[in-house]
Amino acid sequence: MAINRDLPPDIFQIATGSSEPIYRQMVEQLRRQILGGQIVAGDAMPSVREVATALGVNPMTVSKAYSLLESDAWLARRRGLGMVVAERESHFALTESRLELIRPSLERVALESQQLKLPAEDVLQMFSDILMQDTDSS
Template sequence: MTSHTPSLYSIATGSAEPIYRQLIEQTRRLVAARVLAPGDVLPSVREVALALAVNPMTVSKAYNMMETEGLLSRSRGIGMLVAERRAHAHSAHEREALLRPTLERAAVEARQLELDPDAVLALFKKILKEQA
């Protein structure tokens, strides 16, 4: 069981996406990427709220929603833990579903710029290789 600090999260204050949604999406990605493992302890609501300078109710809402969906579990005296997940929880399909919104936004921008789809795919492949 690993305890994590509030630096786990960052928010984009100018984003159209609500802060609680940003926290949920970041947690989902961290779990899918195995940065957060089952049984890991998340920072307290108060710690995250102070670190991000947001209302504690915002963090509490995100944690409660993730508990409802089964991503987190509450442990009396410990706090919020990453829930034990089924074996297929980190499947390629789940990780692709997390990436899809980002690619959809990139596709919209490519169309707005009137870029050739083959050129866009070539650029994406190049970027993937650069980061490896």
């Protein structure tokens, strides 16, 4: 596998106030970026030290995320090159399959909306506005 490009250490966006552990945020973000096509097989991952410094987190946190991604075959270790994005079957190319990846997040938002007794129409409008805002800025 040829190295396509070196990824920058700031490829992860961490929500420090989140109840989800930082390593899990990193794992999920990288999976989504790979499945969304922003990161492709052969891209070289930044070193554990670079990512830890960029995020201001313990290197063991980054190492744990990388290890999980490697054990699930999202990353591969290349002697002398560090970690690279692994070749994967593209069964997630279908939109329906990729949509399943956001189901847990949407379920959490739905539960919070119900607990706050917010009208579904208002929540859907806000979500639609957010989606359009992100699309407009791309």
